[in-house]
Amino acid sequence: AQSVTQLGSHVSVSEGALVLLRCNYSSSVPPYLFWYVQYPNQGLQLLLKYTTGATLVKGINGFEAEFKKSETSFHLTKPSAHMSDAAEYFCAVSEGTGRRALTFGSGTRLQVQP
Amino acid sequence: DAGVIQSPRHEVTEMGQEVTLRCKPISGHDYLFWYRQTMMRGLELLIYFNNNVPIDDSGMPEDRFSAKMPNASFSTLKIQPSEPRDSAVYFCASSAGANVLTFGAGSRLTVL
Numbered sequence: 001a002q003s004v005t006q007l008g009s010h011v012s013v014s015e016g017a018l019v020l021l022r023c024n025y026s027s028s029v030p031p032y033l034f035w036y037v038q039y040p041n042q043g044l045q046l047l048l049k050y051t052t053g054a055t056l057v058k059g060i061n062g063f064e065a066e067f068k069k070s071e072t073s074f075h076l077t078k079p080s081a082h083m084s085d086a087a088e089y090f091c092a093v094s095e096g097t098g099r100r101a102l103t104f105g106s107g108t109r110l111q112v113q114p
Numbered sequence: 115d116a117g118v119i120q121s122p123r124h125e126v127t128e129m130g131q132e133v134t135l136r137c138k139p140i141s142g143h144d145y146l147f148w149y150r151q152t153m154m155r156g157l158e159l160l161i162y163f164n165n166n167v168p169i170d171d172s173g174m175p176e177d178r179f180s181a182k183m184p185n186a187s188f189s190t191l192k193i194q195p196s197e198p199r200d201s202a203v204y205f206c207a208s209s210a211g212a213n214v215l216t217f218g219a220g221s222r223l224t225v226l
Binding site for chain 1: 147149218
């Protein structure tokens with residue numbers, strides 16, 4: 001069975017500071033990994049994904065994440081936070097070519113202080 | 115493309131009533147997913163379809179919940195009878211087999 005653990009339900013950073021949201025996964029097969037963002041009263045939007053190949057993946061809005069198999073991690077980073085980054089972020093895992101449904105983590109709410 | 119379209123966006127009903135949530139996936143997508151989001155349990159997969167066939171319904175809470183996909187462009191999630199603990203935001207998502215799910219805006223259900 002696959003699972004995702006997001007460390008920290010709330011993260012607060014200052015505008016311009018580094019954003020680091022942590023995600024660890026568990027999967028019995030090579031995983032596909034995703035980060036989604038949810039703004040208030042909206043659905044989830046894809047930020048970035050890792051399937052195969054390069055382990056550092058870049059997404060929209062300046063976010064990137066690195067797949068580290070040895071650490072079973074897929075942390076999300078952004079060098080400089082912007083006020084518009086305030087939202088809830090979800091890490092998700094799937095079994096790639098097997099079970100297609102995503103298993104989501106519990107989410108991390110990012111606050112950006114002026 | 116209009117994206118994944120869900121209706122209604124908000125539904126308030128009384129305990130015991132039947133609730134039907136509707137979803138129109140993106141044209142050409144062969145997978146459709148229903149998720150439920152609550153504060154307590156986060157995002158839970160309820161059921162998903164491939165080419166209109168249910169593949170995994172193990173997340174459906176109980177017999178009060180049912181989902182159908184009569185054709186490639188329409189799916190319903192029905193709750194009968196509804197209970198207050200069913201209050202949540204229900205999301206529909208679709209994908210074209212590449213695991214990238216596109217989500218609808220959600221249907222917020224309140225059962226009084």
